[in-house]
Amino acid sequence: MRPIHVEPPAFFHRGPSPLARLTFFGVLSLALLFADTRYRYLEGIRHVAATVLYPVQRAVELPVEAAVWVGRYFGDKARLSDENAELRKELIAQGPLAEAAPKLREENARLKTLLDMRGHYGGAATAVEVLYTGRDPFTQKVFVNKGTQAGLASGEAVVDDRGVVGQVTRVFSYMAEVTLVTDRDQAVPVKIERNGIRSVLFGNGTARAPELRFTAPSADVKVGDRLVTSGIDGTYPPNLPVAEVIDIERDTGQMFARIAVRPVAGIDRSQYLLVLAQGAAAPPRPEEPAESDVAKGGKRRGRRG
Amino acid sequence: MRVLPHVVSFAPATPEEILRPPQPWFVFLTLFLALIANMAPLSGVALALRPDFLALVLLYWCIQAPRLVGVGSAWIVGLLMDVADATLFGQHALAYAVLAFAADYFRRRVLRFPLWQQAVQVAVLLGFCALLVLLVRFIGGAPLPRWTYAAPPLVGALLWPLLSVLLQRPQRPRRRSDS
Numbered sequence: 001m002r003p004i005h006v007e008p009p010a011f012f013h014r015g016p017s018p019l020a021r022l023t024f025f026g027v028l029s030l031a032l033l034f035a036d037t038r039y040r041y042l043e044g045i046r047h048v049a050a051t052v053l054y055p056v057q058r059a060v061e062l063p064v065e066a067a068v069w070v071g072r073y074f075g076d077k078a079r080l081s082d083e084n085a086e087l088r089k090e091l092i093a094q095g096p097l098a099e100a101a102p103k104l105r106e107e108n109a110r111l112k113t114l115l116d117m118r119g120h121y122g123g124a125a126t127a128v129e130v131l132y133t134g135r136d137p138f139t140q141k142v143f144v145n146k147g148t149q150a151g152l153a154s155g156e157a158v159v160d161d162r163g164v165v166g167q168v169t170r171v172f173s174y175m176a177e178v179t180l181v182t183d184r185d186q187a188v189p190v191k192i193e194r195n196g197i198r199s200v201l202f203g204n205g206t207a208r209a210p211e212l213r214f215t216a217p218s219a220d221v222k223v224g225d226r227l228v229t230s231g232i233d234g235t236y237p238p239n240l241p242v243a244e245v246i247d248i249e250r251d252t253g254q255m256f257a258r259i260a261v262r263p264v265a266g267i268d269r270s271q272y273l274l275v276l277a278q279g280a281a282a283p284p285r286p287e288e289p290a291e292s293d294v295a296k297g298g299k300r301r302g303r304r305g
Numbered sequence: 306m307r308v309l310p311h312v313v314s315f316a317p318a319t320p321e322e323i324l325r326p327p328q329p330w331f332v333f334l335t336l337f338l339a340l341i342a343n344m345a346p347l348s349g350v351a352l353a354l355r356p357d358f359l360a361l362v363l364l365y366w367c368i369q370a371p372r373l374v375g376v377g378s379a380w381i382v383g384l385l386m387d388v389a390d391a392t393l394f395g396q397h398a399l400a401y402a403v404l405a406f407a408a409d410y411f412r413r414r415v416l417r418f419p420l421w422q423q424a425v426q427v428a429v430l431l432g433f434c435a436l437l438v439l440l441v442r443f444i445g446g447a448p449l450p451r452w453t454y455a456a457p458p459l460v461g462a463l464l465w466p467l468l469s470v471l472l473q474r475p476q477r478p479r480r481r482s483d484s
Contacts, residue, residue: 004325021376022406029380029402032395037445049388053344061346132346136392137454138447143346170391177391184448205448 043170050172061131124277126150128158130270131175140166140183140203144273147172152275155235160270163241163263164188164229168275176275180267181242182210190242191230195220198230201243201261210243212259217250221259237276241265317420317470324476327370331475335362336374336382344389353453356461359386360434363401364427365472367408368415379405393445400437404430420466428462 134141156168158178170177186203199212225245231238243261250257339362366374383398
């Protein structure tokens with residue numbers, strides 16, 4: 001018979017007690033948590049880990065993709081033909097629009113030169129596909145199938161066929177993380193299409209609708225107003241549709257109105273997205289006059305006067 | 306004597322069977338597979354229901370092989386999960402360390418019960434683990450998630466009997482033909 005390995009009795013050496021270990025590791029993880037929230041020092045480590053884990057992740061994805069492919073292959077024909085008809089209808093509907101597009105573009109270009117404005121973005125855009133949604137239930141993120149290898153950079157705006165979806169927040173070699181506009185930490189500078197009032201749209205997590213903050217209760221906002229990017233941040237090109245106002249709560253006792261909005265883009269549905277490269281860089285910030293310059297200027301003026 | 310070798314059966318080990326200690330490589334392999342299962346790219350309902358496989362497997366080994374897997378290894382595995390998940394560094398590490406401690410505390414009691422009653426206790430432990438993550442994130446300023454946040458621990462508990470049977474298989478004594 002093979003001998004059975006038996007644990008030595010508990011009074012033999014077993015190292016520190018579980019409670020001591022728990023205290024040690026608990027304090028260590030709290031320290032890590034604190035450091036990560038405060039200093040974000042782990043981005044480098046994350047980048048390396050993501051690159052190392054990428055083949056594993058792709059390997060895990062393969063069976064899923066295969067299953068999806070098989071499912072699609074055997075998917076009901078009726079749905080496909082429906083979709084086909086739908087698309088054909090859409091194509092017909094867009095025909096006049098497409099015809100008008102060159103003319104509009106020309107007109108637009110003329111107006112722009114007239115105003116001596118720069119094109120709001122270079123026009124370079126990368127089509128990406130959503131690989132999977134972020135696993136963290138506390139944030140609203142998706143991962144897409146292109147990264148630095150395709151020229152993506154952190155900070156670029158991401159849109160779908162209806163409007164703004166979010167912003168690239170982390171770029172790995174073959175993957176990028178897109179933070180959706182519904183994420184708690186995500187803010188998009190917008191303006192009301194109807195009258196140009198500027199505001200900032202803040203995400204609120206999944207449970208609550210995004211809202212416009214810092215808007216006075218007296219501001220001219222109506223339910224149904226469309227919000228487009230204002231472009232003043234230099235990140236989002238101007239005039240991309242973002243959201244629609246669905247609810248306004250005006251309380252004159254409060255400093256600001258509570259304005260709930262609904263994103264127009266298929267935030268949690270769109271499979272294919274477009275990453276807009278940051279085109280013409282925003283004009284450099286005017287240099288802050290240094291302390292000494294101000295003093296000098298003052299003197300000069302004094303001499304002249 | 307049974308005609309079929311019991312390896313084919315899905316019945317859990319009876320208390321009369323003395324399980325052999327697990328091979329370390331088997332423990333590491335299962336933990337690694339659980340980590341990979343956690344990284345599966347899912348979305349929608351599947352993502353909302355996906356249990357934390359790593360926490361489940363970790364819990365199993367903390368109960369069955371406390372000399373191999375304890376608070377320290379749980380913490381390291383949690384760090385790996387944090388890196389893989391790109392979440393706050395240390396949140397899974399903390400939760401898993403507490404889970405391992407709780408498992409060590411309760412392990413002699415949990416093993417007394419039949420599998421489905423163990424599953425109830427596992428649900429409580431996994432729920433506590435999820436609550437800890439929630440607390441950490443909430444303090445960090447994250448919004449409260451939807452009620453579906455409660456689903457993964459329950460699904461995990463439902464998987465517990467199956468997982469127990471699968472993971473204890475290599476440790477069951479091989480029946481000699483002449484016995």
